[in-house]
Amino acid sequence: MTRLKKSSYVMTDEVDGATMLCNTKTVEFFRLNTTAAQVWRLCEGSDLDNLVKRLHAMYPQENSKALRDTVEKFVESLKLADLIELRKV
Numbered sequence: 001m002t003r004l005k006k007s008s009y010v011m012t013d014e015v016d017g018a019t020m021l022c023n024t025k026t027v028e029f030f031r032l033n034t035t036a037a038q039v040w041r042l043c044e045g046s047d048l049d050n051l052v053k054r055l056h057a058m059y060p061q062e063n064s065k066a067l068r069d070t071v072e073k074f075v076e077s078l079k080l081a082d083l084i085e086l087r088k089v
Helices: 034-043 048-058 064-080
Strands: 002-006 010-015 018-023 028-032 084-088
Touching: 002 034, 002 048, 018 034, 028 034, 034 048, 034 064, 048 064, 064 084
Parallel strands: none
Antiparallel strands: 002 084, 010 018, 018 028
């Protein structure tokens, strides 16, 4: 199983109602939309399956496969930006 862990050098803040992330290592800023912000809040210590289940409970009208595909892409983008780490447990 792979768990998600937020990188220790990422700062999070709310600015004008939007969730902002700052990678203090690269000094890059990221603005998250509402759904992405939900994923960010839920990802710490979660595995992908659990994360998708929790999101599907919040958005039951969404197709579960499409939701999983979207979450996988978003998690991969977080990983590529060094915002999260994937840890095998």
